[in-house]
Amino acid sequence: METKLREGKGSAALRRSEPLRLRTELKAILYLIPFLVPFAVFYLWPVLRGAWMSLHVWGIQGMEKYVAFANYKKLLTNSDFYTYLWHSFYFVLLCAPTVIILGLALALIINQNIWLRTLIRSAFFLPYVLSVSVISFIWLRLFDAKNGPVNAFLHLFGLPADIHWLTDHRFVWWAITIATDWWTVGFVMVLFLAGLQEIPADHYEAAKIDGANAWERFWHITLPGLSRVMKIQIFYQIIACLKLFGQVQIMTGGGPGDSTNTMIRYIYVTGFKKDMFGLASAQSMVFCVIMLLIAVIQFKITDRSNG
C-alpha cells in the first residue's frame, strides 16, 4: 500500500514540471551523500576490486597474472566448496529455528508479570553485548571434555563417559549452536518483547470472553500479531547464521577434520592462510551472489504475503 502511494506522488510531480523533479532528485542525492560516499569507498569499491581480483592469480605480493574465469572453474569443480557451502546452510537449519523458538519462549515468559522481570531480561540480554571472541572462549572452556563445567554438570545426571563436544563430529555442531544461541537469544527476545507489546490487550480480553484457552489465544492472536517481527527475525537470523566464522575459528578451528569448516572460514583460509587471494575473491563473489539470491527470495515472499 505504502509503496503505491509513493509512486503516485512521484508521477504527479513528473507531470507538473520537469525542472522541479530534477531539483528534488538533486536534493535527494545531496541528502544521500553522507551515506553514499562511505558506502562507495568502503563497500562498493572493495566489492568491485574483489571481482577484479577474482579474475587473477593474486598473492600477498600483489597481482601475478590474468586468468579470466579459471578461478571460478577451479572453485566450482572442487568438492570442498559444496561441502563447506552445505555446512553453512546446515548451521542455518540448526541455529535459526532454535534461536527464534527460544527467543520467543523467553519473550513470552518475561512478558508475564513475573518476579525479578528486569533482572531476568538483562541476564538474557547480557551475552549479546559481548564480542564473538569472548563468547567463543567462554564456551571453549565450558565445553572442555575433561575439566569443563558442561560435562561435570551432565555427570551429576549420570552421564557415563565424557562427551568430546568440540572434537566429536556428532556433537560439535550442537556445541556451536548452543554457544551461538546463548549469545544471540537476548537480541531475538528483545525484538519479540517489543512485538508483544504492540498487540492490543483487548484482543486477549475479547478472546477470553469468547472462551478461548491459552493455546488458542497464542495461536490466533499472539503469533499473527508477531508476524512482522517474525519475518524480520527469520531474515536476519538466516543471514547471520550463514556468516558463521568467529565461533568455529576459535572453538574448533574448523575441526574435527573439516567438519565445521564454513564458507566464510574457507574463504579466510584460502586467502590469508594459503595466500591465494584471487581464488578467495572468487569464492566470496559466489557466496555473495548466493546470499543476495536468498535475500531476494525472502523479500519476494514477505512482499507477497504483505500484499
Added chain:
Amino acid sequence: MKMKKKFTGLLTAGLTLALVMSGCSSGTKDGGTADSSEEKPKTESASGSPVEITFWNMFGGGEGDFVDQIIKGFNDSQKEVTVKQLRLESNEYYAKLSTALSSSKGPDVAVAHVDRISPFVKAKQIIPVDELASKVGFDLKQITDSNLESVTYDGQPYAVPLDTHFHMFYYNKDILKKADLLNEDGTPKLGEMTPEGFEKTLADIHAKVPDVQALAVNTPYFQEPFLNLYYEAGGDILNPDMTKAAINNDKALKVLNFYMDLYKNGYSDLNDKNPWDTFLNGKAAFWFGGVWEAGLLLGDQSKNIGAMPLPPIFGSQTHWASSHTLVIPSYVSPEKQEAAAKFMKYFSEVGGKTWGQAGHVPANSKVTESEEYKNLPYRIEFIEAQKTVKFAPPTDKYTTIITTISESLQNIIFGSETPEDGLANMEKQINEVLDN
C-alpha cells in the same frame, strides 16, 4: 555530580587522544624511510648524531623480553645507531611485512622465518647480506653451515640466521619412574628404536600409569609431529627440483598409521586440545615439544622434566626445523643498510647469548661453543639435536603447501578420510599449487 561529569569528559578526551596518538605513532614508524632524505645530510655532516633504524619483529611474551634486552644492549653499547622496534601481532606479521616490502615503506631491518623469505628473494625485495657483513666486520663464517645454507640463493646469503628451532623429546621423570622406565642417570629407557618397539614402551607406560597419556601428541598442529617422524623416515614434501609433491608414499602412510595406532590404543588422546598443557601439568609421559618451551619445561626443577633429541623411531634422526633470520629490505638507503648490518652483527655475536636463554639454539657457532651457553640446562642435547635438522624446501609456495598439508592431516586423523585417500588428495592439491 559536576566533578564527575568533568572527569568523564576528561577521560573520554584522553582516551580519544590516546587512540589517535597510537595511530599516529605507528604511522611515523611506517613512514620511517620517508624521513631518511632529511636525516641523511645530518648523519653525514655531524658524525655525533646516530642513525635511527626501525626493526620489525613478531616476538611476544617471553621471547619478546629477550629481544627487548638485546635491543637495549645494542643501543647502550654504541652511539652510531639507534634501533627502534615495532612489535607486530604474530598472526598478521607476514601480511604486514609483505605489504611493507611491496610498497617500499616499512622496516629497515626485520625478522623473518627462513621458510618465508623465498618469495621476498624472488621478488628482489630483500638484499644479499654478504657485502654488508664484511663492511661492518661481521664474519658470516661464524654462522653454522646448515643455517647459512638455508638462506643462500644463487650462492649469496639473503639473511642473517639468528637461531634454529625444532622439537625435542621431553620426558616426565616421575611418570617414567612409576612405569619403571627410568635409568639411574635420569634418562628414559626407550627400548628398541622401531615404531613397534616405541609402541611397546608406550604400552608399558599405559599399563602401569593408566591415568596419563603415554605420549602427548600435538593434535591441533599435527603437521609438526607428522613432519618430524616423516623426515626421520627419510621423507620429503617435494621432489628435489620442487616441481611436484613427493608426499604420497609408503613412508608417510607408515607414520600416519603409527600415530593413528597411538590414538586408537589410548596411548595418546585425540581429543586433547591443549597437549602442551597436559604435559606441563604432569599428565603425559612424553612430549615432542619445541626448544622454545625449554624455559617453561626445564626451568622449574620440581616438574622433574628432562629433554633429549627426538629418538630415531623411524630410522634416522632427521627432524623438522625452522629458523628466525634478519633481513634488510632493498628500499633501505645505504647508510641505514650499514646501520642495520651493525645491528645484525650485534644480535648474532652478543645478542645470541641472550637469545640462547629463550631456548632457541643460536645460529652463531661462537655462541653455542661458549661455556656460558653450554651451562644452560640440557643445551648440550639441543646442540646434538641441531646437527640433524631439516629445513622447509625453499619454495615461495611454502605457506600454501604447509597449510594444505595441515588441513588434510586434520581430516585424516579425525577419520573423515582414510590415510591413503588423504595422502592422494594432498598430493593432488600440492601439485595444483605448484602448477600455478
